[in-house]
Amino acid sequence: MGTSERAQDGDGGDDGGAASVVADDGVRLWAVRETDGPAAPVVLCHGGPGLWDTLQTPAALLGARPVVRWDQRGCGRSERRGPYTVARSVADLDAVRRGFGLERTALVGHSWGAQLALFYALAHPDRVSALVYVAGVGVDAEAAWHPGYEAGLRRGLGPHLARWRELRERPAAQLTRAEEREMCVLQWSADFPGPDALASAEAMATPWFGVNQECNRTLNAEARSLVASGGPLERCAALAVPVLIVDGARDIRPRSAVDSLERALPHVTRTVLPEGGHLPWTEDPEGFATAVGAFLDGVAAV
Known part of the structure; x- marks a missing residue:
């Protein structure tokens, strides 16, 4: 069973309320609960895979509602140990x-975290009170949306495309930590429409914990296989x-990728933020x- 305990030095970064959740195989996961109150608790699931929690802003936008943020296995401040499945x-x-002692919880997942939250709800529907699926890519085969994403990425990179390609084409082992961060910042900038894209990507990459490439490759491959199975x-x-x-609506990943998911879900509402990119709370908080x-x-009222 998972347990929660107050973090030791180095486990929780600068978050005063940080705690360590210990998974059932002993791996320590960084987590923090913010804002106690009477509202139903919400667990946030960050994107990636292989990244860390970057959801402080949407957490704050939930107001007084209790929120749990965490770094997934092998990512950020969590223990860097697999398996990654x-x-x-x-x-x-x-x-x-x-x-965190939650019998049931609402889940808010972003990008890969939206897929993870959906997979969790399908496995444990009795433990989920609600699911908010933000900027995910649906449950159709990747071929249905990835070419559109690649085209959008190239457009979004604009004058940074050549430098991004230069870094991307090098073996990961040959990149310095600073170059890895630069490559990611350039790529992430395409996710923010508007003139402040690069600054927004810099903020997303601060603090920098490094991308777990093994986690990214392994989980992406398995998720693709699961989705392709139908x-x-x-x-x-x-x-x-x-x-x-x-x-x-301005996400570089075609939103049509989510259409079949919307049609399949029996209890679903969909909101499109016209000025929003892949992190839509940035443009339209x-x-x-x-x-x-x-x-x-x-x-909660039902």
Whole structure:
């Protein structure tokens, strides 16, 4: 079973409320609970895979609602140890839920974290009160959306495309820590529409914990295989959990990728933020807060 304990030196960074959740195989996961209150708790699942929690802003936009943020296995401030599998990721999320004493929880997942939250809800629907699926890529085969993403990435990189390609084409082992960060900042800048894209990507990369490339490759490959099997899409039809899909219309990942997921879910609402990119709370914090807050309040009132 997962347990939660106050972090030791170095486990929790600068977060005064940080705690360590210990997964059922002994791996220590960094986590923090922010804001105690009467509202139902929410667990946030960051993107990647292989990245760390960058969801401080959407957490703050949830107002007084209790929020749990965490770094997934092998990422950020969590212990850098596998295995990296979808089942293991689902079990780790369950350890976080149990570690903070939550019988049921609402989940807010972003990008890869939206997929993880969906996989968790399909595995444990009785433990999920609601699911907010932000900027995910649906449950269709990758071929349905990835070419559009690649084209959008090239457009979004603009004058930085040549430098990004130069760094991307080098073997990862030959990149310095600073070059790895530069490559990621350039790539992430394409996720932010507007003139402040590079500054927004710099903020996302601060502090810098380094990308777990093994985790990224392994989990992406397994998730692609699972989605290609058609199993997740079929199981969505029986999911009784209420779901809110939140899209940024200016996300470089084609939002049509989520259409079949929307059609498959029996209890679903979808909100599109017209000015939003892949992190839609950046361009439209008020619209994001209103949509997610109203949805979670509505679920709690039922």
